[in-house]
Amino acid sequence: MRGFFDTSIKSVCNHLQTFHDDNEKYGITVALLVGGFAESPMLSGAIQENCSSWKAMVPDGASLTVLKGAVLYGYDQSVIVYRVARYTYGVKVRSKFIDGVHPEDYLVFNEEGERFCKHIFRTFLTEGTLVRHNQIVYESKGSRPFDSKSDHLNIQIYASTVKDTKFVTNDCCFCLGILTVTGLDTSIPRNQRRVDYTITHKGTDLHVYATDTRSGRKLNAYIDLLD
Template sequence: MNEQISLDEKLKSIEASIFKDEIKPFKDKLKIAQSLMKSFFEVSLEQIIQHVKKIVETIPNIRNILIVGGYGESSLLQESFKKEFPLSNIVIPNESSLAVIKGAVLFGHNPRAISARILRYFYGAAADDIFDPEIHPEEKRYVDENGIGRCKDAFGQLIAKDTKVPSKGKVVTEIELPLMPDQKSYDLRIYCTEKIDASVIDESFKYVGRLDISVPEYIEGEWEAEEHFVFGMAEINVSVTVRETGEKTESTFDLLE
């Protein structure tokens, strides 16, 4: 009998030791992890709501807000949207978690099925504009061969963030002139940014793509290049035509969305 009691006590001691050394620390870590996940979710939810608020403020008469994706199945997210946007009808379709995948498949089969999209960035090209001390940083200033002060890597905006781009595309046309009389080429570098009123390209910008434009040596004097940008649903079609020769250079870049 004493041996049985002694064995029971040993088992209880072992169980207590396991709980103390293994189970309890695991439960404590689980509580911390759950707390961090809840905090992360709440921060992410607030960021989503603030982003949607900006869109609602930009585009008038939004009556319906459609919530899709796995995140959209959260009851906390749904209730938060109903509270933050009481004048809008919050729609949660069946199988909302599959909506993004189904939309991608639908777009792949028929791009025109989606009528328009809203740009998330300002898109533009690098340029060597005339230096303006009011908007350009001094460290970007240089003097060209003609003695003209210019800004290196100035940002020439082509299209603004939050612009509604139809499925058929939105066209932007620019005319580029060489900086020097004997210049025979230039590179068209395209970037995008979330910065409002950005004047120069810095490390926060995202590189989109580049075209190298040139003219034959026999072309003398000034020449012009007509730059043609078509912002579509998921890409930018860029073509540049040298007016003096009719030569066209073109390429397609993905919109960084």
């Protein structure tokens, strides 16, 4: 009978072992087991054996905990007060070029001759950070196109598996989504074509809200963080 569950038990233990082996980083002392498999003494015993410095605990009603949580969340997403950021999240921006810090390959000039570095990863949420439901995690005032002929602005959201990420071109980065604000008035100076935007954490999504400050036109986009 035990052999029927060996593969599942081994998979769970191998996953937990990665945290147990690096416990100085995570500081875990208890493995709280919930779900239909939680009440199996074979599973709790295997976890206790493989992760000996932890205490494996099975609360009363453990088998229904996940189901109850799903029902509660379906009625009211705000019941989950905090979530832990899975990745480090940032926006793609240009910033003033710094000699010796930024790669020469990323040097670009605007129409006024000012030097900028492209492909910058500007972090707004770091992996492992606790983030509240409906929390504004990033706000930008007065973003504008890089050249005078442009009638749009791209807001590009990235994620990274590395906390201290500098550039969106790094192998650890991947693009989550792009919100393009189009229809900016090219008859006015570039520095007057401004877009304000915020990024808000809502449940399992990032919501991007953008406003063309000239026309008052509003746009939004939702980025699913579960993918």
